[in-house]
Amino acid sequence: MFYIIMIVIFLVSLIIQSRLKSLVAKYSKVPVASGITANEAVDQMLKENEVYGMVVKHIDGSLTDCYNSKEGTINLSDTTYNQNSIAAVAIACHEAGHALQDAKGMGAYKVRQAIAPAVNFCSTAGVYVTIAGVLISHFLERNLGNGFGYTVSTIGIVMYSVAVIFYAVTLWIERDASKRGWKAMQQFGWVSQDQLGAAKKLLWAAGDTYAIALASSAATLVRLLMMRGGRRR
Numbered sequence: 001m002f003y004i005i006m007i008v009i010f011l012v013s014l015i016i017q018s019r020l021k022s023l024v025a026k027y028s029k030v031p032v033a034s035g036i037t038a039n040e041a042v043d044q045m046l047k048e049n050e051v052y053g054m055v056v057k058h059i060d061g062s063l064t065d066c067y068n069s070k071e072g073t074i075n076l077s078d079t080t081y082n083q084n085s086i087a088a089v090a091i092a093c094h095e096a097g098h099a100l101q102d103a104k105g106m107g108a109y110k111v112r113q114a115i116a117p118a119v120n121f122c123s124t125a126g127v128y129v130t131i132a133g134v135l136i137s138h139f140l141e142r143n144l145g146n147g148f149g150y151t152v153s154t155i156g157i158v159m160y161s162v163a164v165i166f167y168a169v170t171l172w173i174e175r176d177a178s179k180r181g182w183k184a185m186q187q188f189g190w191v192s193q194d195q196l197g198a199a200k201k202l203l204w205a206a207g208d209t210y211a212i213a214l215a216s217s218a219a220t221l222v223r224l225l226m227m228r229g230g231r232r233r
């Protein structure tokens with residue numbers, strides 16, 4: 001059952017990826033009605049929200065756009081930097097949305113920053129510790145006393161939960177950044193009504209990739225809980 005769910009999640013993630021790519025390809029060719037560039041849009045969005053001192057940087061690649069909190073940079077890729085397509089402006093405004101979250105001290109953003117360094121370790125170690133607990137329950141319970149394996153498994157599950165929380169918070173943050181970016185596009189009238197719809201479609205498709213990461217980690221968590229089972233009496 002677990003494997004079927006994981007295969008379904010994998011297939012859905014492929015669909016989401018290809019849909020996002022085709023939306024980006026499509027809307028990278030259409031300039032926004034106002035002709036504003038991604039960089040100008042970011043500047044205006046930051047100014048309107050009284051966020052100063054951010055640097056907009058050009059980075060290589062496509063869809064590699066990101067906000068760097070440590071350096072205070074909004075990094076825009078080849079297909080975004082100084083471009084005036086719907087995709088470029090939407091993506092740049094999304095990244096500016098992250099800069100606003102950071103500057104305004106959004107709670108979820110702080111939580112994400114705090115747990116980010118531990119996520120890789122917790123998700124990997126969590127699985128192994130849970131399995132170790134299950135093995136202890138099966139083979140060593142008599143020597144180590146009742147419930148020891150169960151306790152070890154529970155520790156593993158708690159560790160893995162950190163990763164699930166991280167993906168949930170990330171999804172929340174990504175949707176919020178898209179909302180902020182999209183609202184700016186609407187408020188400043190950079191795009192036509194039709195283009196506003198296109199921008200929304202694109203931003204939400206990008207956010208769906210985070211939803212699938214959350215679904216996958218949640219399914220793994222359920223699997224770990226099933227492996228551990230109930231406490232033996």
Ligand SMILES: [Zn+2]
Nearest residue numbers: 094098174177
């Ligand atoms: Zn983002």
